[in-house]
Amino acid sequence: MAMARNHSYLINGGSEQAISVFDRGFAYGDGVFRTMQMRSGLPVNWPFHYQKLVADCAAIGIVCPSAELLMSDFQKLFEIDNFADETSYIPEVAKIIITRGEGERGYAPPAVTVPTRVIIKSAMPIYAELNYQQGVQLRVCETRLALQPKLAGIKHLNRLENVLARMEWREDSIFEGLLLDQAGNVIECTMSNVFARFGNRLITPDLSQCGVAGITRQRILGLGKMLGLSVSIESLTLVQLLQADEVIICNSLYGAFQVNSIDNKVWPQQELALKIRNMLADD
Amino acid sequence: MAMARNHSYLINGGSEQAISVFDRGFAYGDGVFRTMQMRSGLPVNWPFHYQKLVADCAAIGIVCPSAELLMSDFQKLFEIDNFADETSYIPEVAKIIITRGEGERGYAPPAVTVPTRVIIKSAMPIYAELNYQQGVQLRVCETRLALQPKLAGIKHLNRLENVLARMEWREDSIFEGLLLDQAGNVIECTMSNVFARFGNRLITPDLSQCGVAGITRQRILGLGKMLGLSVSIESLTLVQLLQADEVIICNSLYGAFQVNSIDNKVWPQQELALKIRNMLADD
Numbered sequence: 001m002a003m004a005r006n007h008s009y010l011i012n013g014g015s016e017q018a019i020s021v022f023d024r025g026f027a028y029g030d031g032v033f034r035t036m037q038m039r040s041g042l043p044v045n046w047p048f049h050y051q052k053l054v055a056d057c058a059a060i061g062i063v064c065p066s067a068e069l070l071m072s073d074f075q076k077l078f079e080i081d082n083f084a085d086e087t088s089y090i091p092e093v094a095k096i097i098i099t100r101g102e103g104e105r106g107y108a109p110p111a112v113t114v115p116t117r118v119i120i121k122s123a124m125p126i127y128a129e130l131n132y133q134q135g136v137q138l139r140v141c142e143t144r145l146a147l148q149p150k151l152a153g154i155k156h157l158n159r160l161e162n163v164l165a166r167m168e169w170r171e172d173s174i175f176e177g178l179l180l181d182q183a184g185n186v187i188e189c190t191m192s193n194v195f196a197r198f199g200n201r202l203i204t205p206d207l208s209q210c211g212v213a214g215i216t217r218q219r220i221l222g223l224g225k226m227l228g229l230s231v232s233i234e235s236l237t238l239v240q241l242l243q244a245d246e247v248i249i250c251n252s253l254y255g256a257f258q259v260n261s262i263d264n265k266v267w268p269q270q271e272l273a274l275k276i277r278n279m280l281a282d283d
Numbered sequence: 284m285a286m287a288r289n290h291s292y293l294i295n296g297g298s299e300q301a302i303s304v305f306d307r308g309f310a311y312g313d314g315v316f317r318t319m320q321m322r323s324g325l326p327v328n329w330p331f332h333y334q335k336l337v338a339d340c341a342a343i344g345i346v347c348p349s350a351e352l353l354m355s356d357f358q359k360l361f362e363i364d365n366f367a368d369e370t371s372y373i374p375e376v377a378k379i380i381i382t383r384g385e386g387e388r389g390y391a392p393p394a395v396t397v398p399t400r401v402i403i404k405s406a407m408p409i410y411a412e413l414n415y416q417q418g419v420q421l422r423v424c425e426t427r428l429a430l431q432p433k434l435a436g437i438k439h440l441n442r443l444e445n446v447l448a449r450m451e452w453r454e455d456s457i458f459e460g461l462l463l464d465q466a467g468n469v470i471e472c473t474m475s476n477v478f479a480r481f482g483n484r485l486i487t488p489d490l491s492q493c494g495v496a497g498i499t500r501q502r503i504l505g506l507g508k509m510l511g512l513s514v515s516i517e518s519l520t521l522v523q524l525l526q527a528d529e530v531i532i533c534n535s536l537y538g539a540f541q542v543n544s545i546d547n548k549v550w551p552q553q554e555l556a557l558k559i560r561n562m563l564a565d566d
Contacts, residue, residue: 009304018301019309021292021401026302027380028442029312035388060443061450095388097310100446105318105378105405107442107449107473118304122388146429146493147465150447158441159311159390160343163383164433166390167344182430190390210429 009120010077013069023116024109025099029157031116032056036252037124038092041078045252048215053096056154057115062100065117070096073119091124093253099157127254132277134269135260136175136249138189140238141165145181145188145210153213162190176249178238178262181210186236192251193217196236196244197272202229205236216250216280223279227272246270255280292403293360296352306399308382311390312440314399315339319535320407321375324361328535331498336379339437340398345383348400353379356402374407376536382440410537415560417552418543419458419532421472423521424448428464428471428493436496449473459532461521461545464493469519475534476500479519479527480555485512488519499533499563506562510555529553538563 011019024030034053037044050067057064078092097118103110143165151158165177176189188194188211195204195217204221207213224231241247246267247259258273260266294302307313317336320327333350340347361375380401386393426448434441448460459472471477471494478487478500487504490496507514524530529550530542541556543549 011304016301018299019304019306021294021302021380021403023302023309024446026306026309027316027440028446029440030443030446033310060447093388097304105376105403107445109446109450120304120388143433144431146431146434148427148429148444150426151429151443156443157310157312158443160313160434160439160441161431162390163307163311163313163392164343167392 008122009118010073011118012116013073014076019116019118020102022102022104023099024101024103024113025097025116025157027103028107029159030060030109031062031097031099031157032060032155033095033097033157034155035093035095038074038078038094038121041074043074043094045215045219048218049096049252052155052213052215052218053098056156057098059151059154060100060156061109062098062113062115064098065115070117070119073117077119077121093122093124095120095122097157125253131175131254131257132274135258135267135273137173138176138178138249138259138262139169139174140263141168141177141179141190143168143179145179147181147183147209149209152210153207155212155214166190175257178241179211180238184237186238186241187211189249192249194241195220195248195250196241197229197246197248198244200229202227202231203234203236204231206233214251216252216255219280220250220256220276223276226279227275246272248273248276250276250280291405292401293356294401295399296356297359302399302401303385305385305387306382307384307386307392307396308380308399308440310386312442313343313392314345314380314382314440315343315438316378316380316440317438318376318378321357321361321377321404324357326357326377328498328502331501332379332535335438335496335498335501336381339439340381342434342437343383343439344392345381345396345398347381348398353400353402356400360402360404376405376407378403378405380440408536414458414537414540415557418541418550418556420456421459421461421532421542421545422452422457423546424451424460424462424473426451426462428462430464430466430492432492435493436490438495438497445473458540461524462494463521467520469521469524470494472532475532477524478503478531478533479524480512480529480531481527483512485510485514486517486519487514489516497534499535499538502563503533503539503559506559509562510558529555531556531559533559533563 099116101113250256256276337347382399384396533539539559
């Protein structure tokens, strides 16, 4: 374990130091991933993350490694401090990548495959205090998401659309890029899901054709009663989104932020993002 | 060079033995690839392959390594025998993978990236003699290709659609799977492009919305005069394809095969595939 502490990642529990050129994750993006907060060496909201990891693996025919195996990886890679009090821990980030494993040239997977599992440790990003207080600025990306029901919702390794979208801007002032589908529906942001409030209705876009269904989105969908809002999944055009009373983005690292502007549209500061952020943290 | 001969691959000219977990090719499929025949240690149709590699890299904002660098890699990895006569060589296959290089967590590429280049050597697949004499059998895949003009035509590393399509069948009797787009247009096969002859018109599907524009397709597009056919790029539905007089598939390894059946539709043996195969070989 002391040895592993010097590494910032762990491949198959430490048995490999790097990825094989024959790994299908490298060759074809044939795998899935997740990103999560670690507190005191333990993954935050692990049941949600693991359930989603298993489901995403299953959707492309990969048998996900057991939770016990991944937990043992976490223990090797992260310092578990059971006595840390709430104020002393420094949150970290774990990224789990599961691929179908190695294969020969060609798209057909071998008859027997052994999934590759990677855990990468990194520092928690530092979000500007202004993001919490005043919200974040979005731009609408020119890159549109393709409709692919067989892969929609899955956090798979085919992420060139996100890369191209993220390459559209360099300004630090822009926190996220809003992604529409080819038909002009609002879907998500490059690394976040989206919610829009219209009166007492809170809506998040339908992800049955494209997009990544994150676990923070899933958790917010369950907060309706506590928020006093009716929460639902619906189609949402950009024009509709810009008429929302309030727009929120969310992911597993920052929780939820209010959107204070999308291109030229500006929203005043409101309370929903803070409320949701607190509920997510208490949960 | 003797050392390199023991390897079946070469990463960055031999300076690495495996792929970093931080490589964006692994994390996001952020890269492109090509597969080509090698004869006597030299890539067949290299100008076509290199031009396409450069174009595909440029399409996603990667600066392709120079042809000189890749040639030097080929020399390290493959035995170059200038004196081999035409009958003695055993053809091999080279796969080139170019990724954006390493990066931190997050979709935004670092300000400076150094592309990762990989060459993998493998044996030439052995195609059944029957494929050459009587053609090949196709099935129509249930997996449909998503429309993404920003990535259409590019042989990038986001290939989960091809993987899912190829996982639809295991029968050895089926050589290839035909891929339609979400609208029902014929686009390509999992590892091949498609041509259909209607009288003296030879048509290959439009790839401006999805699919991979291979170099063998490109070469066949230039053979019209020699074939006495008018060759063009057009939209093609499955119903139209099944009414073709002759259907051909092609790629850089096998050249061209006649399609003798697609699901229940059967075609008699004809001459076009052999003609094209011979022209491609002589070229």
